[in-house]
Amino acid sequence: MPRSHTKKEAILREATNLFSEHGYWDTSISDISKATSVADGTIFYHFHSKEELFLAVLKNFKEKLISAFSAHLNSHEFETGMDMVEGAISFYLSQANKMEKRFFLLHRHHYYQIAEHNPNCWQHLEEIYSSLIDIFEQAIRIGQKDRSIKAVDASKKAFLIFTLVDGIVRFNTYKLYRADAIYDELIDSCRSILQSPTN
Amino acid sequence: MPRSHTKKEAILREATNLFSEHGYWDTSISDISKATSVADGTIFYHFHSKEELFLAVLKNFKEKLISAFSAHLNSHEFETGMDMVEGAISFYLSQANKMEKRFFLLHRHHYYQIAEHNPNCWQHLEEIYSSLIDIFEQAIRIGQKDRSIKAVDASKKAFLIFTLVDGIVRFNTYKLYRADAIYDELIDSCRSILQSPTN
DNA sequence: TTTTTGACTGAGTACTCATTCAGTTTTTAC
DNA sequence: GTAAAAACTGAATGAGTACTCAGTCAAAAA
Numbered sequence: 239m240p241r242s243h244t245k246k247e248a249i250l251r252e253a254t255n256l257f258s259e260h261g262y263w264d265t266s267i268s269d270i271s272k273a274t275s276v277a278d279g280t281i282f283y284h285f286h287s288k289e290e291l292f293l294a295v296l297k298n299f300k301e302k303l304i305s306a307f308s309a310h311l312n313s314h315e316f317e318t319g320m321d322m323v324e325g326a327i328s329f330y331l332s333q334a335n336k337m338e339k340r341f342f343l344l345h346r347h348h349y350y351q352i353a354e355h356n357p358n359c360w361q362h363l364e365e366i367y368s369s370l371i372d373i374f375e376q377a378i379r380i381g382q383k384d385r386s387i388k389a390v391d392a393s394k395k396a397f398l399i400f401t402l403v404d405g406i407v408r409f410n411t412y413k414l415y416r417a418d419a420i421y422d423e424l425i426d427s428c429r430s431i432l433q434s435p436t437n
Numbered sequence: 438m439p440r441s442h443t444k445k446e447a448i449l450r451e452a453t454n455l456f457s458e459h460g461y462w463d464t465s466i467s468d469i470s471k472a473t474s475v476a477d478g479t480i481f482y483h484f485h486s487k488e489e490l491f492l493a494v495l496k497n498f499k500e501k502l503i504s505a506f507s508a509h510l511n512s513h514e515f516e517t518g519m520d521m522v523e524g525a526i527s528f529y530l531s532q533a534n535k536m537e538k539r540f541f542l543l544h545r546h547h548y549y550q551i552a553e554h555n556p557n558c559w560q561h562l563e564e565i566y567s568s569l570i571d572i573f574e575q576a577i578r579i580g581q582k583d584r585s586i587k588a589v590d591a592s593k594k595a596f597l598i599f600t601l602v603d604g605i606v607r608f609n610t611y612k613l614y615r616a617d618a619i620y621d622e623l624i625d626s627c628r629s630i631l632q633s634p635t636n
Numbered sequence: 637t638t639t640t641t642g643a644c645t646g647a648g649t650a651c652t653c654a655t656t657c658a659g660t661t662t663t664t665a666c
Numbered sequence: 667g668t669a670a671a672a673a674c675t676g677a678a679t680g681a682g683t684a685c686t687c688a689g690t691c692a693a694a695a696a
Binding site for chain 4: 267278279287288
Binding site: 261263264345346347350351363364367391395397401402404405406408409412414415423427431433434 | 463547597603623
C-alpha cells in the first residue's frame with residue numbers, strides 16, 4: 239500500500255500532464271515512464287494498455303472537475319438565479335485558466351474518436367458535459383422562480399450558454415482569441431439571452 | 438499537365454477524406470496511396486512530407502470554405518443586416534451538415550498543435566476564423582446602419598456569435614447534441630444578443 | 637526462518653510507419 | 667526520332683512503438 243499506491247498515482251499524474259500537453263499520439267509510454275522514474279512495465283502492471291491509462295486520466299479529470307464545481311457552488315451564496323449563472327460562467331473561465339492544460343483534455347479530439355467505439359469513454363464525456371450543463375440549467379430555473387430570468391427553455395438555453403463559454407475557452411487555449419478581453423461582452427450577451435423579452 | 442495534375446489532385450482529395458475521417462495519426466501514407474491507386478513514393482514526389490500534405494489539405498479546405506461563403510452571400514439579397522446574420526448562421530450550419538467530415542478538420546486538435554511551431558499552419562487557421570468572423574461582423578455593421586441591430590461592439594459580438602455557432606457544430610459532430618433541435622433557440626438568442634436594449 | 641505474494645523491472649519482440657532512392661515509364665522539347 | 671526532363675514506382679531502410687515476460691526484491695504470512 240505505501241509505495242505502490244504512490245507510484246500508481248504518480249503515473250496517473252504524469253500521464254495527465256503529458257497527455258494534456260502533447261496529446262495521445264505524441265506521448266509515448268516511455269515518455270511517461272521517464273517522467274515518473276518508473277519502468278515501462280510498471281505502467282502496464284497498473285494499467286492494462288495505453289488507452290486504458292488515457293481513459294483513467296479522463297475519469298480522474300471528470301471527478302476533479304465536477305467536485306470542484308459543486309464545491310464552489312455550495313460555498314457561495316447568490317442573490318438571484320441570474321447571479322448564479324454569472325457565477326458559474328466566471329468559475330468555469332477561472333478553472334479553465336487555472337488548469338488550462340487539463341482543460342485541453344476536454345478538447346482533445348482523440349477522446350471523441352475513442353468514444354465512437356468505447357461506451358465507457360462516451361459515458362465519461364457525457365457525464366462531464368451533462369453535469370456542467372446541469373449547473374447552468376439549475377441556475378436558470380432558480381432565476382425563473384425569482385424572476386431574474388424570463389420564461390425561456392431552461393434546458394436549451396443552458397446548453398447554448400455552455401457551448402458559448404466552452405467555445406471561448408477553446409479559442410483561448412488555442413491562442414486565437416483572449417477570453418479575458420471579451421468577458422464583459424460575454425456576460426452581457428448571456429443576460430440578453432436570458433432576460434430579453436420573448437418574441 | 439494532364440495526368441500529373443490529376444494524380445496530385447487525387448492524392449489531395451483522398452487525403453482530405455481520410456484525414457477528415459480518421460485524423461492525422463490514424464491515416465498512414467500507404468492508406469492514402471492505396472485509396473488513390475498510387476505508389477507511396479508518388480505522394481512524396483508531390484508533397485515533401487506527411488505534414489506538408491496535411492497542411493495542403495487545410496489550405497485547400499480554407500479556400501473552398503471561404504469561397505463558398507462569399508458566393509452564398511453575394512448571391513443572396515437580405516432585407517436587413519439582422520437577416521444577413523441569420524443567413525450566415527444557417528449557411529454555416531448547412532455547410533457543416535453538407536460537408537460534415539471536412540468540418541472535422543477545423544476541430545482536429547492536431548492542427549493547433551502544428552500551429553504552435555508552424556507559422557504557416559497558424560496563418561491558415563487564423564485566416565479561416567477571421568474571414569468567417571468577418572462575415573458576421575460586416576452583417577452586424579450593416580444591421581447597425583439599417584437599425585435592425587443595436588449599437589453593440591460589432592467585432593466582439595461577431596466573435597461571440599461565431600463561437601456559439603461553431604461550438605454547436607462541434608457538439609453536433611461529436612454526437613453529443615443535435616444542432617437542428619436547437620436551431621430556433623440559437624437564432625432567438627442571437628437576436629437577443631444583437632437587439633436587446635443595452636444595459 | 638521459510639514461503640508466498642504482489643509490486644516492480646527493463647531487455648526483448650513484433651510490429652508500424654514515414655521516408656528514401658535507384659530505377660522505369662511517360663511526356664515534352666528540339 | 668531522339669534526348670532531356672518530369673512523373674512515377676515500390677522494395678528497402680531505420681527509427682520508433684506498445685506491449686510481454688522471465689525474473690528480482692521487499693515485506694507480509696506461515
